[in-house]
Amino acid sequence: MNSRLQKALSVFTERLRVRRETAPIAEPDELARFVATRAAFVAQKTLYGYLKTRMGTRYPSLFEDDVFVRSINIAKHRIYAACLSDLAVFAAAHAYRERPSEEDARRHLAVRCFTRGLDDNAADAPEEFPRSEVVEEMLARCGATDWTGAALGGDAFSESPRALFRWAPIAPELKRFDTDIVANSITFAWHEVRRDLLRRMDAAGIAGPAD
8 A cells, every 4th residue: 555545544444443432522622632632633634535536547546646645635634624624613612501691701712722723733734735724714613603503503614515525625516516525525434423522522621500
């Protein structure tokens, strides 16, 4: 197997391992770790799956192309940032579901989860990845989020489908009929993550004592 492809799949395997965890998520740091690892899993699963579907038998050989590998790395981090944003908003909304008046706390928790994820993967980020830009976008999103409505449901996962479609290094003429396919693939990937989070989340522990 191509060494670059093997490295990519080894990271993917590590994400599979963390999916088997079952302990309650009862502290903000535990929630931030969950968001970071699951966002990485979804980003890589859907990006590599899309590439493999579109490239077919040429898929392994493309990892020998330096330009293509660089494009994948840029795409991976852009899609990861979008996945982080979606899951952080969803998680923070549910952590404070019973305390709807605490919007500042929800925003703070969502941004904390988001920046923790960026920090965890900073060593692998390419020079072209605009960290300050994506953080500003996350702050703006948190300021405009309907925390008692859309953020509690599937509508929270709006950025990741757009990012996957936009950043996947596939020729535009091949992408143009893929909008629904790409959206459905990443929406489906989120289902298990959402169920796992809601099953394990101890909202009272994460949010702490009420003021």
